[in-house]
Amino acid sequence: MNKFSFDLLNEDAGCRARRGRVHTRRGIIETPVFMPVGTQGTVKAMYPESLKEIGAQIILANTYHLFLRPGHERVRRLGGLHAFMNWDRPILTDSGGFQVFSLGDLRKIDEDGVRFQSHLDGSSHVLTPESSIAIQEALGADIIMAFDECIPYPSSRDYVAASTERSSRWARRCRLARQVDDGAALFGIVQGGMHQDLRAKSAADLLEIGFEGYAVGGLSVGESAELMYEVMDWTMPLLPKDRPRYVMGVGTPENLVEGVRRGVDMFDCVMPTRNARNGVMFTSFGKVSIKQARYQDDALPLDPECSCYVCRNYSRAYLRHLYQSNEILSSMLNTHHNLHYYQQLMASMRSAIEAGAFEQFRAEFYRKRQTDGAG
Amino acid sequence: MNKFSFDLLNEDAGCRARRGRVHTRRGIIETPVFMPVGTQGTVKAMYPESLKEIGAQIILANTYHLFLRPGHERVRRLGGLHAFMNWDRPILTDSGGFQVFSLGDLRKIDEDGVRFQSHLDGSSHVLTPESSIAIQEALGADIIMAFDECIPYPSSRDYVAASTERSSRWARRCRLARQVDDGAALFGIVQGGMHQDLRAKSAADLLEIGFEGYAVGGLSVGESAELMYEVMDWTMPLLPKDRPRYVMGVGTPENLVEGVRRGVDMFDCVMPTRNARNGVMFTSFGKVSIKQARYQDDALPLDPECSCYVCRNYSRAYLRHLYQSNEILSSMLNTHHNLHYYQQLMASMRSAIEAGAFEQFRAEFYRKRQTDGAG
Numbered sequence: 001m002n003k004f005s006f007d008l009l010n011e012d013a014g015c016r017a018r019r020g021r022v023h024t025r026r027g028i029i030e031t032p033v034f035m036p037v038g039t040q041g042t043v044k045a046m047y048p049e050s051l052k053e054i055g056a057q058i059i060l061a062n063t064y065h066l067f068l069r070p071g072h073e074r075v076r077r078l079g080g081l082h083a084f085m086n087w088d089r090p091i092l093t094d095s096g097g098f099q100v101f102s103l104g105d106l107r108k109i110d111e112d113g114v115r116f117q118s119h120l121d122g123s124s125h126v127l128t129p130e131s132s133i134a135i136q137e138a139l140g141a142d143i144i145m146a147f148d149e150c151i152p153y154p155s156s157r158d159y160v161a162a163s164t165e166r167s168s169r170w171a172r173r174c175r176l177a178r179q180v181d182d183g184a185a186l187f188g189i190v191q192g193g194m195h196q197d198l199r200a201k202s203a204a205d206l207l208e209i210g211f212e213g214y215a216v217g218g219l220s221v222g223e224s225a226e227l228m229y230e231v232m233d234w235t236m237p238l239l240p241k242d243r244p245r246y247v248m249g250v251g252t253p254e255n256l257v258e259g260v261r262r263g264v265d266m267f268d269c270v271m272p273t274r275n276a277r278n279g280v281m282f283t284s285f286g287k288v289s290i291k292q293a294r295y296q297d298d299a300l301p302l303d304p305e306c307s308c309y310v311c312r313n314y315s316r317a318y319l320r321h322l323y324q325s326n327e328i329l330s331s332m333l334n335t336h337h338n339l340h341y342y343q344q345l346m347a348s349m350r351s352a353i354e355a356g357a358f359e360q361f362r363a364e365f366y367r368k369r370q371t372d373g374a375g
Numbered sequence: 376m377n378k379f380s381f382d383l384l385n386e387d388a389g390c391r392a393r394r395g396r397v398h399t400r401r402g403i404i405e406t407p408v409f410m411p412v413g414t415q416g417t418v419k420a421m422y423p424e425s426l427k428e429i430g431a432q433i434i435l436a437n438t439y440h441l442f443l444r445p446g447h448e449r450v451r452r453l454g455g456l457h458a459f460m461n462w463d464r465p466i467l468t469d470s471g472g473f474q475v476f477s478l479g480d481l482r483k484i485d486e487d488g489v490r491f492q493s494h495l496d497g498s499s500h501v502l503t504p505e506s507s508i509a510i511q512e513a514l515g516a517d518i519i520m521a522f523d524e525c526i527p528y529p530s531s532r533d534y535v536a537a538s539t540e541r542s543s544r545w546a547r548r549c550r551l552a553r554q555v556d557d558g559a560a561l562f563g564i565v566q567g568g569m570h571q572d573l574r575a576k577s578a579a580d581l582l583e584i585g586f587e588g589y590a591v592g593g594l595s596v597g598e599s600a601e602l603m604y605e606v607m608d609w610t611m612p613l614l615p616k617d618r619p620r621y622v623m624g625v626g627t628p629e630n631l632v633e634g635v636r637r638g639v640d641m642f643d644c645v646m647p648t649r650n651a652r653n654g655v656m657f658t659s660f661g662k663v664s665i666k667q668a669r670y671q672d673d674a675l676p677l678d679p680e681c682s683c684y685v686c687r688n689y690s691r692a693y694l695r696h697l698y699q700s701n702e703i704l705s706s707m708l709n710t711h712h713n714l715h716y717y718q719q720l721m722a723s724m725r726s727a728i729e730a731g732a733f734e735q736f737r738a739e740f741y742r743k744r745q746t747d748g749a750g
Contacts, residue, residue, distance in 0.1 A: 328420040
């Protein structure tokens with residue numbers, strides 16, 4: 001059994017961007033990395049082989065959804081999530097907290113955990129730090145996330161402070177609940193809302209407990225991009241250099257570039273997959289809404305600079321036709337391209353950091369977005 | 376440019392089953408063959424590469440749908456349907472008649488053709504034998520079907536007789552409309568409803584006109600399987616041995632076996648793809664409804680005798696989970712398996728005919744379906 005570890009390979013000369021390598025029991029992850037989201041045991045509209053083809057190194061799965069359906073004990077009996085979904089590379093599971101707290105009136109928080117009603121059938125369940133860990137272990141996650149509250153934005157300072165304190169107590173219970181020496185890692189999650197002192201307190205609490213990696217939660221919840229970057233600016237320097245850093249639920253290509261620049265190693269977001277299904281595509285020259293009539297006779301590939309399967313084989317006109325016709329292949333091709341775009345963006349950033357040229361990369365990234373490649 | 380031709384390789388010793396080879400300008404088709412249906416320029420939920428992986432030799436596309444959206448002239452400008460959809464093997468297009476005649480109150484027939492309103496936006500259009508051929512040529516079909524009426528069942532004998540006569544006149548106009556020596560084939564379609572003499576008259580009319588292949592239309596329209604087989608029994612012996620024979624819109628695995636036994640070379644049907652999206656799967660031991668709760672803990676592959684990508688990599692429990700969760704991958708995997716099943720069924724029949732052992736194959740085919748492999 002390989003132990004979980006992190007190598008910091010090099011830091012960029014001009015900013016905090018860092019190139020690293022995460023060792024997991026299911027192989028290596030080169031960082032900075034973007035993790036496609038596979039909510040219900042599948043990255044929507046993608047074969048696992050296609051995920052490998054575009055270079056996905058690790059995917060995220062959602063504890064809340066898999067707990068309710070098909071059930072974590074069922075997944076365990078069927079050999080774990082990797083076997084169940086035919087994916088042999090690392091899997092990170094979230095704690096279930098984010099979805100449960102999003103249920104609004106359907107959930108009730110106390111010190112022990114959260115009582116909630118399923119969005120599927122209204123049945124009652126309880127999620128606690130201990131049960132969240134047990135579920136993630138049953139699923140067979142290689143990276144397990146501590147159970148916390150993703151604080152809504154905006155919230156009162158009092159609420160943020162109390163919630164963050166509770167998340168720290170829950171983080172300690174999660175650490176204690178991880179008793180199996182199975183090679184999986186446990187990550188703590190820094191909360192503290194948009195308050196610098198509360199972020200610092202949260203980070204200090206987590207460092208005292210000790211985790212294999214540290215995440216920043218409570219971002220991309222409606223705040224401005226500037227505020228998000230400010231929170232990253234406060235928080236990243238508080239985290240140990242020799243542990244991976246993960247900003248949860250972020251984000252746009254711009255967010256990824258700005259996050260990497262501030263020292264973030266890991267990201268996940270539904271944006272490339274969800275946008276794909278809505279016909280919104282990411283390209284080197286910016287976003288493209290493929291449903292627009294301007295593409296109906298356009299024989300060019302979606303992104304002439306892209307080397308992906310979709311751009312090598314299909315025209316914008318065909319992608320528009322599939323979207324207009326509500327065809328499943330539309331979701332398949334659009335998702336393939338968008339995830340490829342995100343993977344290539346991360347690979348480019350890794351190369352730039354290795355070359356000590358991240359700021360040049362960043363300038364070029366923004367420059368291309370000011371030209372209209374769609375014309 | 377390769378000319379279209381058909382080689383009759385051998386006939387089974389014990390029945391009318393025949394093994395043949397169709398030469399088209401885009402390559403060879405080994406018969407008997409099943410053609411997956413790609414209604415709107417995509418076989419739903421399948422990458423073209425996956426179609427090749429399962430051995431699809433030719434696909435069918437629908438003239439009516441592509442005429443309305445994205446438009447045949449647009450497809451022509453974009454390099455033809457093959458380039459548009461990234462499929463370089465043969466394509467057969469239907470004439471559009473079947474869909475137009477299905478529109479009910481939205482269409483009006485006269486001797487010239489059919490005036491109809493689009494199901495998409497209500498816009499008015501006319502389809503005639505001449506325009507149907509022109510549309511199919513613009514799409515770039517390798518096999519073009521004559522424009523005819525697929526007669527509803529049941530219909531009065533008078534209606535069937537008059538409609539069949541008109542279809543013969545339209546078939547002659549289609550033949551005259553095919554002026555380009557482009558290597559594409561034109562198939563005539565035998566109508567005549569469930570009347571032996573009208574089928575014979577229709578076949579005689581078409582033979583007099585002369586086509587590269589002959590189809591039997593107006594089957595699988597609600598009649599019993601026995602009546603369908605009876606019509607095949609009447610009609611197949613009337614068709615020339617040296618031309619491919621195509622029964623349109625058929626059918627179940629049993630229908631394919633019975634059709635091949637009666638001398639049919641080509642089939643198409645939405646059944647494997649549509650059923651897949653509804654969770655109804657074809658296996659060597661019969662149909663399986665994957666949504667059933669009995670499969671929720673079933674770690675076996677869907678069909679333990681199947682060698683397809685899905686059966687090699689996924690459990691019934693996972694397929695059920697995807698279906699229950701309304702995941703796109705459910706349609707992708709189910710379609711892959713069902714089309715693979717159909718392709719393998721045809722390959723097995725081709726081998727059986729080569730070995731002169733079709734009746735033994737057929738007996739074994741039915742025997743397996745009486746055992747419950749799902750247990």
